[in-house]
Amino acid sequence: MTTITGDTRLYATFADPVHHVQTPRSINRLFAQCGTNAVLVAIHVDAAHLAQAMAGLNAMRNLDGFVVTVPHVNGTSLGLRAGDAIPCDVSRLGPAQIVAEIIIQPAETPLLSAALAKGCRIHHGAPMLACQIELMADFIGDDAEVRA
Secondary structure (H helix, E strand, C coil): CCCCCCCCEEEEEEECCCCCCCHHHHHHHHHHHHCCCEEEEEEECCHHHHHHHHHHHCCCCCEEEEEECCCCCCCCCCCCCCCCCCCCCHHHCCCCCEEECCCCCCCCCHHHHHHHHCCCEEECCHHHHHHHHHHHHHHHCCCCCCCC
16 A cells, blocks of 8 residues: 655545445555555545535645546446435346446445346446556556556
């Protein structure tokens, strides 16, 4: 793990909630492997305060980049919380379909459970993140030289 000093470069991932966020663990492992003096942290920012949080970033001289995730981005956060509604009509699902999830925690969301019950093949959210980590590190790390 990187020892955080005054020279450590900061990255953030904005989410609401943050309990499901796995990106910091993976990116920080990659930073450490590459010897990069940087750290990525999860920042809990709700939609009502996102613009205010983003405006405050301009004042941070050691913040080199950030990732934005649910509910602030291209999907739904339904499935993150117990009791969330399923984001589609599962009565239309059938065994010929594959249902892919972007939610990482819980691993099996109500959508995936319903899809399995309908005989669908499923794809969990965690492999999606695993395949994106190096690309994400390359993208946010142009100035931090995170590539080995």
